[in-house]
Amino acid sequence: MQFEMDAFAERVRPDFPGIKTEVDGKGVVYLDNAATTLKPKAMVDAMNAYYLGISSNVHRGKSYSLELVSNTYEQARYKVASLLNCAGNEVVFLRNTTEAINLVAQGLCLKKEDRVLVFDDSHHSNFLPWVRNATTELITTKADGNLDLDQYFAALKKAPKVVAITHCSNVTGVYAPLDLLVNAAKEAGAIVLVDAAQSIPHRRVNLGQLDIDFLTFSAHKMLGPTGMGILYGKKEQLEKLEPVNLGGGVVDWVEANAYRMRKIPHRFEAGTPHIAGAYGLSAALDYLNRLDYENIQQHDRALGKLMLSLAQEREYVKVINTDSTADRGAVISLFIPGAPSLDDAARVISDSYGIVCRNGFLCAQPYVSQHAQGQVLRISAYIYNTEAEIRQFFNALDEIRDFMF
Numbered sequence: 001m002q003f004e005m006d007a008f009a010e011r012v013r014p015d016f017p018g019i020k021t022e023v024d025g026k027g028v029v030y031l032d033n034a035a036t037t038l039k040p041k042a043m044v045d046a047m048n049a050y051y052l053g054i055s056s057n058v059h060r061g062k063s064y065s066l067e068l069v070s071n072t073y074e075q076a077r078y079k080v081a082s083l084l085n086c087a088g089n090e091v092v093f094l095r096n097t098t099e100a101i102n103l104v105a106q107g108l109c110l111k112k113e114d115r116v117l118v119f120d121d122s123h124h125s126n127f128l129p130w131v132r133n134a135t136t137e138l139i140t141t142k143a144d145g146n147l148d149l150d151q152y153f154a155a156l157k158k159a160p161k162v163v164a165i166t167h168c169s170n171v172t173g174v175y176a177p178l179d180l181l182v183n184a185a186k187e188a189g190a191i192v193l194v195d196a197a198q199s200i201p202h203r204r205v206n207l208g209q210l211d212i213d214f215l216t217f218s219a220h221k222m223l224g225p226t227g228m229g230i231l232y233g234k235k236e237q238l239e240k241l242e243p244v245n246l247g248g249g250v251v252d253w254v255e256a257n258a259y260r261m262r263k264i265p266h267r268f269e270a271g272t273p274h275i276a277g278a279y280g281l282s283a284a285l286d287y288l289n290r291l292d293y294e295n296i297q298q299h300d301r302a303l304g305k306l307m308l309s310l311a312q313e314r315e316y317v318k319v320i321n322t323d324s325t326a327d328r329g330a331v332i333s334l335f336i337p338g339a340p341s342l343d344d345a346a347r348v349i350s351d352s353y354g355i356v357c358r359n360g361f362l363c364a365q366p367y368v369s370q371h372a373q374g375q376v377l378r379i380s381a382y383i384y385n386t387e388a389e390i391r392q393f394f395n396a397l398d399e400i401r402d403f404m405f
């Protein structure tokens with residue numbers, strides 16, 4: 001049976017108050033979900049329940065309210081563990097994906113001569129921390145936008161210490177062949193980190209079936225709150241990782257000149273954590289689970305296919321990665337040859353048509369510059385977006401074409 005993508009989106013739309021927002025009396029079409037998604041009311045209600053109740057701290061004492069809040073905080077950790085199929089103590093709560101990758105890049109105590117393989121379509125967050133802490137080798141993408149696997153296999157022969165994979169590109173929406181990349185990296189003896197910031201919102205990754213050492217994503221890209229990031233670390237890897245921040249919450253015992261660290265994962269959560277964020281994350285995960293990841297993935301794929309075909313129907317529009325056989329989600333980056341700055345186009349699309357999209361280099365500047373010779377316009381959809389909204393964006397582009405490009 002064919003997947004009814006609009007019926008799926010229409011079913012969830014009433015749960016998102018943000019969708020009803022109007023600017024100058026006109027409804028807003030939100031197509032910047034790769035940056036951050038809208039939030040369902042249930043998620044905000046869960047955060048409010050914490051703030052409007054006895055909003056105790058966590059893990060510091062024995063009062064009833066503190067235990068209640070601590071239990072809810074820990075339940076969120078177990079929900080993440082169940083999503084990923086890993087143990088609860090392998091889940092660390094941080095601020096975001098960026099902080100998680102910085103923690104790993106620093107905490108592995110790499111030497112400058114250690115080699116780290118990074119991919120040229122990586123977000124700056126999965127690029128710069130490695131550049132600072134080690135010697136990086138860049139695996140490039142070919143002209144069609146896909147990874148150069150021959151180059152990857154050749155680079156693995158040089159015994160890299162770490163391979164930093166991006167599961168789904170925030171520029172193209174194309175998924176990397178995760179099994180193949182991870183298995184080859186593990187055979188080469190490397191530590192594997194996966195940036196799943198763009199993938200986990202749409203697809204599950206089963207850590208029981210993939211030998212990944214670290215994996216990270218951000219709650220705000222999957223209906224959850226900002227300021228809540230997740231780092232999965234394999235138990236033996238987390239036990240070796242050096243914490244970056246010290247202070248309250250990370251130690252069992254302190255003397256004048258010595259301290260004993262708490263067990264994982266707590267030793268990485270220094271200071272008061274984002275407690276309300278854990279409540280929100282928990283509610284966001286419940287929401288996604290109720291929808292079923294199988295449906296979410298089908299909707300994502302269907303909109304991704306539609307975006308590519310609508311872009312390719314227009315001869316004045318170019319796309320980064322045009323491979324129609326690629327495994328892609330609902331993210332696409334377009335450029336218009338001869339129109340290097342798309343600031344004005346993004347502004348007009350926003351102000352005159354109410355469509356929120358993104359322009360610029362998308363925190364992947366070397367990759368975007370190489371493939372687009374300038375900025376791009378990106379649209380990215382999530383569970384509540386419809387076919388009509390994607391068409392609206394392309395119609396707006398056609399209308400502004402004559403006076404803008």
Ligand SMILES: Cc1ncc(COP(=O)(O)O)c(C=O)c1O
Binds near residue numbers: 126
């Ligand atoms: C692929 C990828 N990695 C990392 C990040 C950084 O996420 P955050 O800003 O939540 O740290 C993003 C954000 O857009 C991303 O798309």
